[in-house]
Amino acid sequence: MTGMRLAAVGFAALGLAGADRVVVVTAGGADYVLAAGGTLAEMAGRGAEIHVLRLTNDEKDSWRLTPEETAARARREAEAAGALLGVKSVTSLGYRAWELGAVSFTELRDRIMLFIRHHKPRTLFIPNPHTHYDRVLDRYYAGRAAEDAWRSAGVEGVQPVQAEAGLQPHITHDVYYYAPPVDPERRTPEASATFVPQPKVVEIGAGLAKKIAVAQVYVTANESLARRLEERLRTSGRRLPVLDEITPAAIRRLVEENVRGLAKLAAAGTGYAAAEEFHYAGIEFRIPASYR
Amino acid sequence: MTLAMRLLSMAALALSALPQKLPLGEVPRGKVVLILQPHHDDHTTDYGMGGLIARMVDEGYEAYYVRASNDEKDGAHGYARNDIVNLRESVEGTRILGIRKVISLNWRNDYMNPIPLNELREQLIVLIRKYKPDVVLGHNPWEHYQKNPDHRQVARAMAEAWWMAGFANVHPEHAALGLQPHSAHYLYGKARLDWGLGHRPNVAIELNESQVRKKQKAYVAHLNVYANPATARAYRVALARENLAVPEWESLTDAEAAVLMEEWHMQWISRRRGAEAGVPYAEDYYVLGEFDHLPGLKEYLSKNVVAR
Numbered sequence A: 001m002t003g004m005r006l007a008a009v010g011f012a013a014l015g016l017a018g019a020d021r022v023v024v025v026t027a028g029g030a031d032y033v034l035a036a037g038g039t040l041a042e043m044a045g046r047g048a049e050i051h052v053l054r055l056t057n058d059e060k061d062s063w064r065l066t067p068e069e070t071a072a073r074a075r076r077e078a079e080a081a082g083a084l085l086g087v088k089s090v091t092s093l094g095y096r097a098w099e100l101g102a103v104s105f106t107e108l109r110d111r112i113m114l115f116i117r118h119h120k121p122r123t124l125f126i127p128n129p130h131t132h133y134d135r136v137l138d139r140y141y142a143g144r145a146a147e148d149a150w151r152s153a154g155v156e157g158v159q160p161v162q163a164e165a166g167l168q169p170h171i172t173h174d175v176y177y178y179a180p181p182v183d184p185e186r187r188t189p190e191a192s193a194t195f196v197p198q199p200k201v202v203e204i205g206a207g208l209a210k211k212i213a214v215a216q217v218y219v220t221a222n223e224s225l226a227r228r229l230e231e232r233l234r235t236s237g238r239r240l241p242v243l244d245e246i247t248p249a250a251i252r253r254l255v256e257e258n259v260r261g262l263a264k265l266a267a268a269g270t271g272y273a274a275a276e277e278f279h280y281a282g283i284e285f286r287i288p289a290s291y292r
Numbered sequence B: 001m002t003l004a005m006r007l008l009s010m011a012a013l014a015l016s017a018l019p020q021k022l023p024l025g026e027v028p029r030g031k032v033v034l035i036l037q038p039h040h041d042d043h044t045t046d047y048g049m050g051g052l053i054a055r056m057v058d059e060g061y062e063a064y065y066v067r068a069s070n071d072e073k074d075g076a077h078g079y080a081r082n083d084i085v086n087l088r089e090s091v092e093g094t095r096i097l098g099i100r101k102v103i104s105l106n107w108r109n110d111y112m113n114p115i116p117l118n119e120l121r122e123q124l125i126v127l128i129r130k131y132k133p134d135v136v137l138g139h140n141p142w143e144h145y146q147k148n149p150d151h152r153q154v155a156r157a158m159a160e161a162w163w164m165a166g167f168a169n170v171h172p173e174h175a176a177l178g179l180q181p182h183s184a185h186y187l188y189g190k191a192r193l194d195w196g197l198g199h200r201p202n203v204a205i206e207l208n209e210s211q212v213r214k215k216q217k218a219y220v221a222h223l224n225v226y227a228n229p230a231t232a233r234a235y236r237v238a239l240a241r242e243n244l245a246v247p248e249w250e251s252l253t254d255a256e257a258a259v260l261m262e263e264w265h266m267q268w269i270s271r272r273r274g275a276e277a278g279v280p281y282a283e284d285y286y287v288l289g290e291f292d293h294l295p296g297l298k299e300y301l302s303k304n305v306v307a308r
């Protein structure tokens, strides 16, 4: 791991045009908000048109609610969170949460590809299937399918029936792979600087407050997190004072601490106060240095 | 701003990350460890976990071993007999480590790749809800270059089962059987270190003499696949050609010499991992801890959690 280099890029350097279209693929929950909410808030604020594709129904992550009730609440919360973040649409495909491993890769890929061909984004945000130690494998399956959807969307011969429905091949210029920061080697650059996504840190100064507010909208999953945390601490002889009484305010506080902690982790070593980290496959990495 | 200038405006940071000695890990406080593996012998191999299991039992843990496959390909007896012999030897080997029971799921050995992964995951969830482990041990689900399909599948199912078992909406039908949601809080992943960069352990577990001894004995309990007398015979012949001999083998049969050689192998690998960590004997692991899935909260929790 010697010679580790990290490209830390301020937002001005992203070169975003105001009218960009952005597609976000997410397995579910607040995944994309926690990983990229600050960046997306900034993009939305500059006029980007953002469309979110939510693959699963989040039916399992709740506290003492049935799967059906959980799914219904999670969908309302996902749509409210998207609206607050400033995204134009949240489309839910309704796959059962935490069961994506049983879904055909090609089926998932082609549905994501349809969405890309329809919205014709300049920028994609997808879960990073190459990260290690992320225990939620839905993100792996979603990321693997989304990565191929990015490639296949530009290949005319893949799902030609989509052309019958008026969809043309589409090449997406910039791709941001996102993941929870659980891989200790996430900042190690990939071997080649050309054609391969590289670690990239984006400052989110202004987007942090918005990101906290958006993450707090996921009330159902947030309560699940708080209750499980409190239960684990209680049954092992410990307590977190803020959760002595699990009120909506206490849960919001926990979520705020989580988002602030993530922003600090991503900013480590950059000089920024708050940031988000990605693997970035954009024009900078797709044109060999000698041609730039 | 041109693209080239934009690139120049990037701040390139050099973060020093020299290879360091692994920190010595403690066995977490707990009562039950569940070892989830495909094969009869995966409790103890040259990269395996026999020493840690013996240490956990020494520290008061109950240990249970899950053999997910039927091991029919391992050995020279033919499928049905291999299954029977390997299961028997697995019971003997795990008993040496202090494991209380071997649960055999009997999926077809070396043919686990096309099995329904969520079905295997459910089996593991049933066992986690029944035995209520604090710690789950298995192959590192994120290791690279793992060629064996059984290892890959069991590790992938385990990667979700250990925490999903704590969610009531995952297989809610289990509640009627009296199986309550239960999460393990630690996952210990193991992998061969000579199979690429995907597995870099983050902790070394120190072992004592007695734990290494149990590991040696548990390993050679698998006589169906290890400690082949013909290997010792071949070594003796090759050495004799150069007028050499192993003094410790002089009064031993080939079968006994083969067993001793395997025991030395276990001791050597334990000593080597120990030397890397600065202790006599060790095994190393990648450990996912109780709050590693909440990276944004880890620092906050470390500062604010207090004893009751």
Ligand SMILES: [Zn+2]
Pocket: B038, B039, B041, B042, B151
């Ligand atoms: Zn094995």
